[in-house]
Amino acid sequence: MNRVSFDNVVQHFRLIRERPDTLRETFARIFRNHSRYHSFDALKGVSFEVTDGEIVGLVGPNGSGKSTILKIIAGVYRPTAGVVRINGKVAGLIELGAGFHSDLTGRENILLNGLLLGLSKREIRSREQQILDFAELGEFIDSPVKQYSSGMFMRLGFAVATEVDPDILLIDEILAVGDASFQQKCMGRIDEFRQRRKTIILVSHDLTTVRRLCQRVLLIQNGRIRADGTPAEVLDSYEELHQPIGI
Amino acid sequence: MWRLIQEIRQNRELIWALAIKELRVRYKRSALGFLWALLNPLLMMIILSMVFSTMMQAGIRSYPIFLISTLLPWTFFSQSVSYATDSIVGNGDLLKKIYVAKSVFPIAAVLSNLINFALSMVPLVLLLVIFRFPFHATWLYLAVPLLSLILFTLGCSFFFAMTNVFFRDMAHILQVVLSAWFYLCPIIYPLDFVPARYRAIFRLNPLVYPLNGFRLSIYYGLLPSAQSTVLSLAVGFGTLAIGYGLFRRYQDTLVFYV
Numbered sequence: 427m428n429r430v431s432f433d434n435v436v437q438h439f440r441l442i443r444e445r446p447d448t449l450r451e452t453f454a455r456i457f458r459n460h461s462r463y464h465s466f467d468a469l470k471g472v473s474f475e476v477t478d479g480e481i482v483g484l485v486g487p488n489g490s491g492k493s494t495i496l497k498i499i500a501g502v503y504r505p506t507a508g509v510v511r512i513n514g515k516v517a518g519l520i521e522l523g524a525g526f527h528s529d530l531t532g533r534e535n536i537l538l539n540g541l542l543l544g545l546s547k548r549e550i551r552s553r554e555q556q557i558l559d560f561a562e563l564g565e566f567i568d569s570p571v572k573q574y575s576s577g578m579f580m581r582l583g584f585a586v587a588t589e590v591d592p593d594i595l596l597i598d599e600i601l602a603v604g605d606a607s608f609q610q611k612c613m614g615r616i617d618e619f620r621q622r623r624k625t626i627i628l629v630s631h632d633l634t635t636v637r638r639l640c641q642r643v644l645l646i647q648n649g650r651i652r653a654d655g656t657p658a659e660v661l662d663s664y665e666e667l668h669q670p671i672g673i
Numbered sequence: 674m675w676r677l678i679q680e681i682r683q684n685r686e687l688i689w690a691l692a693i694k695e696l697r698v699r700y701k702r703s704a705l706g707f708l709w710a711l712l713n714p715l716l717m718m719i720i721l722s723m724v725f726s727t728m729m730q731a732g733i734r735s736y737p738i739f740l741i742s743t744l745l746p747w748t749f750f751s752q753s754v755s756y757a758t759d760s761i762v763g764n765g766d767l768l769k770k771i772y773v774a775k776s777v778f779p780i781a782a783v784l785s786n787l788i789n790f791a792l793s794m795v796p797l798v799l800l801l802v803i804f805r806f807p808f809h810a811t812w813l814y815l816a817v818p819l820l821s822l823i824l825f826t827l828g829c830s831f832f833f834a835m836t837n838v839f840f841r842d843m844a845h846i847l848q849v850v851l852s853a854w855f856y857l858c859p860i861i862y863p864l865d866f867v868p869a870r871y872r873a874i875f876r877l878n879p880l881v882y883p884l885n886g887f888r889l890s891i892y893y894g895l896l897p898s899a900q901s902t903v904l905s906l907a908v909g910f911g912t913l914a915i916g917y918g919l920f921r922r923y924q925d926t927l928v929f930y931v
Contacts, residue, residue: 448841500771500772502768502771504925516772524766524767525767525771527694529701530698534694534697537690538690538694541686541687542687546686547686
């Protein structure tokens with residue numbers, strides 16, 4: 427079964443710096459009768475399909491469009507052109523604890539974040555213990571999250587997001603953060619997903635992780651797919667391409 | 674409109690949690706906490722009645738009650754719209770990372786202020802008791818001006834929440850509009866205070882109808898005319914339909930501008 431299918435997807439952005447932020451600028455634009463928008467296409471016609479149980483890595487230089495692809499799958503962006511089909515429940519680990527409110531306690535945030543991610547109150551209550559176990563917050567669970575260390579913050583964010591029990595899990599670079607034990611725990615959780623034949627799409631610059639986890643790698647460059655194949659095929663050419671000059 | 678009801682149904686738990694969060698954060702770590710919801714309108718009322726009861730020549734009986742009967746619904750309206758205006762921009766970081774129905778943020782802003790409004794009815798009731806003011810049977814009618822006020826407030830909230838994303842000036846413009854609007858509404862003065870020749874223009878203000886509905890039922894113990902009841906509900910539904918319609922039309926582009 428196809429979980430994700432992109433057909434010639436284009437994502438157009440207006441450079442935020444150039445947007446008319448105030449009415450004055452808008453008037454100025456109208457009177458001068460020319461557009462001050464600078465626009466670019468983050469994705470210039472991307473097509474691919476991901477099937478059930480596949481683990482796909484997206485690699486490529488910064489600004490190539492990897493995160494844009496994830497955000498389209500997550501439903502954050504509606505693409506400018508092309509057709510996107512998503513089959514199943516999506517959970518995005520795009521930024522851990524994105525919906526956390528610093529003044530609320532860990533427990534209050536579990537509820538709010540879970541609801542934001544699409545869980546119902548009942549589901550959250552029944553999974554709360556597992557979330558607490560993973561996050562290992564101890565006493566801190568009833569303190570406001572602004573007092574948390576960054577490690578605690580991330581553990582809690584990761585724990586809530588992965589409890590959504592998605593069919594498609596999106597991971598954006600989050601494995602690069604956190605200490606060794608956090609990374610190990612995350613890997614454990616991801617392996618669990620893998621064993622349950624969930625679809626995983628991850629963006630990473632850590633090619634070792636990509637090699638270890640993925641069966642298939644897409645190389646993205648300048649908003650286009652440059653290569654699509656096994657890690658060995660794609661990553662070797664990618665590494666060659668990006669050999670630092672002078673070595 | 675049907676879509677809106679569906680969206681609220683689907684996200685009711687989230688909307689409720691966001692509204693409670695808003696209130697928690699508002700009163701968190703203040704010594705008096707939720708008491709502020711009661712104290713705030715009471716203090717406002719004391720200030721305004723001290724200022725205006727001396728200025729008003731007409732000599733309105735029980736001026737504090739006269740005032741608070743429309744001051745509270747006005748505060749609900751102005752606070753809701755102010756909060757809602759910032760609700761999309763303020764949650765921009767979140768919207769760029771998680772898919773959430775955008776409408777939940779303005780709705781939650783209105784809901785949190787509605788809870789506040791309900792709490793602020795406590796000092797109103799206390800005041801009636803203290804002043805030995807009669808509770809009119811027309812209190813039962815309050816549901817109608819309340820409904821039309823909520824609809825109107827939601828409509829404005831959707832409109833300002835969306836436009837503020839594209840033009841950040843909106844938040845500033847709104848503050849000026851609100852302070853002018855306050856004096857254009859029959860809050861500190863009675864309706865018949867307005868000179869007859871301006872009354873036709875005055876009636877173009879959509880807030881006149883629900884606010885007057887509140888005052889008539891709480892203070893005068895009278896019912897508004899059928900015409901003004903229908904008008905206030907029609908304005909409420911119309912504003913919501915327009916506000917929500919515009920919001921829906923642009924909601925997919927919001928994320929690129931927050």
